[in-house]
Amino acid sequence: MKTVGKKIRGILNTRVGFFMLAIILFWLKTWWTYLNKFNLGAKGSIQHLLLMINPFPTTILLFGIALYLAGRKSYIYLLLIDFVTSFWLFANVLYYREFSDFLSINLIKGSGAVSNNLGKSILGILDPSDFLIFLDVLILILLLAFKAIHMDVRPIKKRYAMTVTAIAGILFGFNLSFAESDRSGLLTRTFDNNYIVKYLGLNAYTVYDGVKAAQSNAAKNNANASDLQSVQKYIKENHVPVNAEYSGVAKGKNVIIFHLESFQQFLIDFKWDGQEVTPNLNKIYHESDTLSFDNFFNQVGTGKTADAEMMLENSLFGLAEGPAMVQYGTTNTFQAAPAIFDQNGYTSAAFHGDVPSFWNRDNTYKSWGYDYFFSSNYYPKKSAYSIGYGLKDKIFLKDAATYLEQLPQPFYAKLITVTNHYPYLLDKQNQSIAKTDTGDSTVDGYVQTAKYLDQSVGEFMNWLNDSGLAKNTMIVFYGDHYGISGNHKKAVAKLLDKDSFNNFDNAQFQRVPLMIHMPGLKGGVNHTYAGEIDVLPTLLNLVGIPDNDRIQFGQDILSPQKNQTVAFRNGDFVSPEYTKVGSAYYNTKNGEALKHPTVTQKKTLDQMTNHVATELSLSDRVITGDLLRFYTPKDFKKVDKQNYSYKKSKASKTLKADLDKNSLLHQNDGNSTTDMYKTDAPELQK
Structure with missing residues (x-):
């Protein structure tokens, strides 16, 4: 044993040995931190393996720089970089404990949100075990100070140092490819x-975040107020008068936006196994006081749900690559629905049963001006309550009602469901319809989660009616994006009882529901071609908020003069006359390809193609250049992100202080209506 100990000490007395010890200690404490201080949601052997090994590549790379330095400088640098990276890990632990997210460059540099959010509360969130993050640094310093390990000042050949750097690069390449798989x-x-942290590690996330921040900041720095002129000119030239008949019909009413995850229009009135898949939504769709739209299309890109939210709340398109909420939501200036409604006397709130950091909502919602964000942090937590991307819809909506009844009226509230999310998994006790029989595992479970979502909506609507809230509320139901992609053509054809399913069919398959329901509303099925970009101008007209001077790319769907060319994010489009998919054009009415368009048709198609390209390009310019910072509409006050906090303790305090401001709870003399909420969720049955 003495011989083994002597050999180990001999190795540690070399610079390479000390370097290896530092890496092992840093890896151990980082892995321990991942498991004990963060909630990264690693599932399965692959994710747990990646979580364990991902600290190695960047640690070897950063610590390996010390091997290029001579003598004592090498040890000093290694200890310094060890301390700096440890401090960054420590800071993220504190921030994560408070906000369930990691620090970002823009968060620190642009918004001042770190000091504003943590501030005096830092002592309150410290845990003594947090200081174990610095234990490896202390061990290394003590080993050197008490000469248990001696510094090796002999030079190391540069090729050995370069080999270590190369090993770090190769390891990161393997890590990244494994993660991408x-x-x-x-x-x-x-x-x-x-x-990013789960798959690649905190240091890799920091670099990735820095690159993204540099790219977005470069675009912003190159933009100026004159760039907005072409946008304003386009908006003015394409503005259409709103439908006067519907102007202000919902003035003073509560507005509830029901975000139906992955819900497609074909599910309305769709039957399987002898029963309606969505009987509750079918009923709402056909009611006389519901405005239903059967040619309403999702227009999302790779951001999917994030793109849908961007369009719904801002009437701005998502970006061609990557979600704008993640890339620009923290620092950009927005003139979004929550702020517009808030500045017109409404309380604004978003409800979601997932972690607040998903799609960067915790930061973006501050930029949009949401007064409240009731994320998963606000609801009871049990493993049986969640599936996939958060709380099961029945449990989520019941829990959301406890906060909804406390909101001062009128309010603007968005409820984001998640159970009907790919890969459409549902535990057996919640299944109430058989899977379809296309043979495609992705497609066949879709009806089960869709039916569960529909049942959840039915329970919520019953509570809304029983509590009396429905009579003073306009509810908007919309599907955020497709549930079944064009990669499943054969299965979709069988599902829809079609002989085939081609690219034209897939373009038409992008229809999602839009229903606007309110007691006394003049309803019916509207056949206008429209998309998610058009929702905000339509809602503002219904509640009587003028939008003539706003930067919005949508139009009031109810306007007789609305342009019915619906742009897709990739430049394709649909309209009542023509559909574009790639380089091919089709007659929308019969689906036939226009192989030899006439001169008149070609001119029309070119105009429509150019219109779509211009619209997408200008919307992108607004976001990437942060152009709204140069313009504030009349009667709109710029949002100050630092005025918002989504801590549960603060929200509870504010709601309690506002109890006498016409909330449903106040109207009922402080008596909760949640006992009226009836659900058959098996997880909640006693």
Whole structure:
């Protein structure tokens, strides 16, 4: 044993040995931190393996720079970089504990949100075990100070140092390719900072975040107020008068936006196994006081849900690559629906049963001006309550009602459902319809989660009626994006009882529901071609808020003069007359390809193609250049992000202080209506 100990000490007394010890200690404490201080949601052997090994590549790279230095400088640099990276890990632990997210360059540089959010509360969130993050640095310093390990001042050949750097690069390449095999589009379609840390590590996330911040800041720095002139000119030239008949019909009413995850229009009135898949939504769709739209299309790109929210709340398109909420939501200036409604006397709130950091909502919602964000942090947590991307819809909506009844009226509230999310998994006790029989595992579970979502909506609507809230509320139901992609043509053809399913069919398949329901509303099925970009101008007209001077690319769907060319994010489009898919054009009415268009048709198609390209390009310019910072509409006050905090303790305090401001709870003399909420969720049955 003495011989083994002597050999180990001999190795540690070399610079390479000390370097290896530092890496092992840093790796151990980082892995321990991942497991004990963050909630990264690693599932399965692959994700747990990646979580364990991902600290190695960047640690070897950063610590390896010390091998290029001579003598004592090498040890000093290694200890310094060890301390700096440890401090960064420590800071992220504190921030994550408070906000379930990681620090970003823009968050620190642009918004001042770190000091504003943590501030005096830092002592309150410290845990003594947090200081174990610095234990490896202390061990190394003590080993050197007490000469248990001696500094090796002999030079190391540069080729050995370069070999270590190369090893770090190779390891990172393996790590990245392995991660991409488990989560495709990890870097190009960022869902959540947690994903980057889980798969690649905190240091890699920091570099990735820095690159993204540099790219977005470069675009902003090159933009100026004159860039907005072409946007304003386009908006003015394409503005259409709103439908006067519907102007202000919902003035003073509550507005609830029901975000139906992955819900497509074909599900309305669709039957399987002898029963309606969505009987509750079918009923709402056909009611006389519901405005229903059967040619309403999702227009999302790679951001999917994030793109849908961007269009719904801002009437701005998502970006061609990557979600704008993640890339620009923290620092950009927006003139979004929550702020517009808030500045017109409404309380604004978003409800979601997932972690607040997903799609960067915790930061973006501050930029949009949401007063409240009731994320998963606000609801009871049990493993049986969640599936996939958050709380099951029945449990989520019941829990959301406890906060909804406390909101001062009128309010603007968005409820984001998640159970009907790919890959459409549902535990057996919640299944109430058989899977379809296309043979495609992705497609066949879709009706089960869709029916569950529909049942959840039915329970919520019953509570809304029983509590009396429905009589003073306009509810908007919309599907955020497709549920079944064009990669499943054979299965979709069988599902829809069609002989085939081609690219034209897939373009038409992008229809999602839009229903606007309110007691006394003049309803019916509207056949106008429209998309998610058009929702905000339509809602503003219904509640009587003028939008003549706003930067919005949508139009009031109810306007007789609305342009019915619906742009897709990739430049394709649909309209009542023509559909474009790639380089092919089709007659929308019969689906036939226009192989030899007439001169008149070609002119029309060119105009429509140019219109779509211009619209997408200008919208992108607004976001990437942060152009709204140069313009404030009349009667609109710029949002100050630092005025918002989504801490549960603060929200509870504010709601309690506002109890006498016409909330449903106040109207009922402080008596809750949640006992009226009836659900058959098996997880909640006693």
